[in-house]
Amino acid sequence: MVQIALTLPVVAIIVAAVLGWLGANPIEAVIHETGQWALWLLVVTIALTPLAWITRWKGVLALRRVVGLAAFWYALLHLSAYVGLDQFFDLDAIATDIVKRPYITGGMLAFSLLLVMALTSSARFRRWTGIRNWKRLHQRLIHPALVIAMVHYGLRIKADFTDWRVVATTLGSVWLLRLGIHYFQNRPTRDRADHGSH
DSSP: OHHHHHHHHHHHHHHHHHTTOSOSOHHHHHHHHHHHHHHHHHHHHHHHHHHHHHHTOGGGGGHHHHHHHHHHHHHHHHHHIIIIIISTTOHHHHHHHHHHOHHHHHHHHHHHHHHHHHHTOSHHHHHHHOHHHHHHHHHHHHHHHHHHHHHHHHHHOSSOOHHHHHHHHHHHHHHHHHHHHHHHHHHHHHHHHHHHHO
């Protein structure tokens, strides 16, 4: 059911394209919409952990992989729209963009981090590395990917930063919540350690 829900934005974009609802620049609209969904799904992915802690519903954690992979697929669509629809697979032009346009450089870097996460998301890889190492790897990738993606998004905007501010505020709130929960969960351990040292 969740997987079906996660495909609905793609269906909506396709329908809008067919019906001519994407405005004067449909290619730009496709690139923007797929990028927006990729970014929001990444934010949701890291928000599921504090949500599980607050609600005490551990079943939420099972959605992290599904939502995270959906974020990757939307990022892939975002990249594909740029490469195929905007640049018509002109590799020289794409290479020039990567070198000369910082927001393209950032976008490619963020996608590279997401690609590593997607390629290492299988159960076989988790067993091979061990769940603790696997979690550490993905935690070290997803947060830098989010920071770079936000910079990529911000540099791409020419005028109205409203949507960017909404995403940034939401992301910042999630990070603060995660830090607060981490502190709360680890405080008793530290307190006991401090007490034992006196």
